[in-house]
Amino acid sequence: MHGNPMPDSYVYVTEEGVTRHYADGSVEALAWEDVVEVRVVTETGEDVLYILLDRDGEGCVVPRSATDATFLARLRYLPDFDLDRLTLAADSAHDGVVVVWRSPDPPSALPDLEYD
Template identity: 40%
Template sequence: MAGVEITDTFVRRTLADGRVEEVAWRELAEVRIITTADGPFAEDVFFVLIGATGKGCVVPHSAADPAFLGRLQALPGFDNEKVVEAMVCTADRQFLVWRAQRPDGGRAN
């Protein structure tokens, strides 16, 4: 069954062909928003969650409930201004809205 499952432990997206994308919250390293010029009658905003190992999960905006958005906004240094910029974008773009801090205080590569 295709769909997105968001829990306190992980975010998982099952694609129509049965493939599964998943990232654990504790392994989250980066959050991006990708926008496309496909709207307004097709999905055109996607949250991309990338884990420390490089694997990730794409969450369509339509599946991003308030609890999911709240969890993202609670990440230290989350860039809400970039989210607003992404939400009004009508072009094919990527927005980096959060990256995990390294133990030394710098941003992860």
């Protein structure tokens, strides 16, 4: 029986966040409220990758081939997100990594805790 090969991963975009399920069973997930940086990775002959990161550097890697209008529309809700900048970085002929957005809100300071 010949069928379409199983994709390497699935990406789900919801109002709450982005989740990527890999064929090996591993999962990356990030809530929109935790996203502090968006990067675009381009490499000749490879799929463009969108990388969403949280304050700890953890995140979710989303291949452009797995994105749809929902993903792009949701990115626009990030404060001052520039969709044109994302498009220019993704369509760039140069290999590399471009930070296309950073949260305008600085990380909140940890409270000083006193222990007995």
